[in-house]
Each structure stands twice: as structure tokens, then as C-alpha cells.
Amino acid sequence: MEPGAGPDWGPVACVLTGASRGFGRSLARLLAPRLGAGSVLLLLARSAAPLAELAAELRRGAPAAALRVECVPADLGTDEGLRRAVRALHELLPSAPAARLLLINNAGSLGDVSKTFVELPFRSWALYCGGKAARDMIFQVLALEEPDVRVLSYAPGPLDTDMQLLARTQTGDAEMREHFQGLHERGQLVDCDVSARKLLRLLEEDAFPSGAHVDFYDA
Numbered sequence: 001m002e003p004g005a006g007p008d009w010g011p012v013a014c015v016l017t018g019a020s021r022g023f024g025r026s027l028a029r030l031l032a033p034r035l036g037a038g039s040v041l042l043l044l045a046r047s048a049a050p051l052a053e054l055a056a057e058l059r060r061g062a063p064a065a066a067l068r069v070e071c072v073p074a075d076l077g078t079d080e081g082l083r084r085a086v087r088a089l090h091e092l093l094p095s096a097p098a099a100r101l102l103l104i105n106n107a108g109s110l111g112d113v114s115k116t117f118v119e120l121p122f123r124s125w126a127l128y129c130g131g132k133a134a135r136d137m138i139f140q141v142l143a144l145e146e147p148d149v150r151v152l153s154y155a156p157g158p159l160d161t162d163m164q165l166l167a168r169t170q171t172g173d174a175e176m177r178e179h180f181q182g183l184h185e186r187g188q189l190v191d192c193d194v195s196a197r198k199l200l201r202l203l204e205e206d207a208f209p210s211g212a213h214v215d216f217y218d219a
Helices: 022-034 048-060 079-095 126-145 162-170 174-185 192-205
Strands: 013-017 039-045 067-073 101-104 152-155 212-215
Touching (some): 013 022, 022 039, 022 048, 022 101, 067 079, 152 192
Parallel strands (some): 039 067, 152 212
16 A cells, blocks of 8 residues: 555545456555545455455555455356345445445456457457447446436556456457557556556546546546
């Protein structure tokens, strides 16, 4: 954790998915010092061991009265994973501060990027891109329907993560695979901490239109 890494956000109930590694792990470490006394941080991810390690690390860095950190291993792509997440929310939210609820939906995967359109039948990145496009539209509609909810779709850039390793080694389309390999070879991948700090700055400034899509390179 980074003491003094940012302003105190006051009491917050925060849910962070995809927290066990990469961008989510960086976000958790940067978020925790910003959450005020009485806050609750719920970490969700598929990987149980690294998730538990992260939760223990965050608990060591904050007094128990200041921040309650809970972790639930759950694959949100399955019915059982969703049920586990919902149960955890029902247990935690009644005791959480009512001042602010922050949901960071970071969980995701590339899907099978080794197959072509005909083989799925989807193009090699159609599953991933289609999911992102659907999320953007859902967030835009949510922003219109719920004006009291602030909604942001943040694109963190080409992060230096295990997912990027998969992209540059398993992508079925040769041109895209070479593109990702080039980013790695030229040192152009984005450090997770750098991108996470930029997202937190956007949230702190709170100047974006609700429902907006903001890219790392534009922020």
C-alpha cells in the first residue's frame, strides 16, 4: 500500500472484480489508502490464492476499524460464481457505509483468440471486442436511466499483463499477433500502476460525463 497516495474519499463500500492480478491488483493497492474509516472493500476474482494474498496484504496495511477487506473467489462467467458474488454483497452491504458505493467491474478475459471467424464462427478477437462494445452501450443506457449514478467506461491501454502475453502468443490473426509482439519488444506496454493511477485521478476529479468512454491515452 502507498500511504498518502491520494485524498481520503471518506466512507465507501467498494467492490472490485478481477482483483487478483494485473490492473485489478494495482487498483486494489492504490484504492485502499484512499478509502476512509469504516469503509468496506470486497475483492472478487477467479484465482483464490493470489486473491487471498492480496486481501491479507491490504489488511496488514490498514487498521481493522478503518478498512474492512473481504475477498471472494468467484468466476463471474458462471452461474455459481455470480451466486457467490451476490451472496457476499448481501452479507456485506447492510453493514457498509451508505455515503458512497463504488463498483469497479474489471474482470474479463480474452476468450479464445486462437480461432478465426469461420471456426467459431467469430473473428479471433470478436468475443473480446463484442463484449467491450456491449459494456459501453450498457453503461451509456445506465447513465441515462439512473442520473444519480456516475458511470465511466475506462480503457486502460495495452497493459503489461498475463493477458497481453496471451494476446501476443495465441492470437490467431498473424497481423494482430505481430502488433502485440511489437508493443512488447519496443517497450510500449503500459505499467498497471500507471494506468490505475490515471483511473483514480479521473474518479477523484469527477469531471467526465456520466456514461463516457475514456481511453488511457486521452485522459
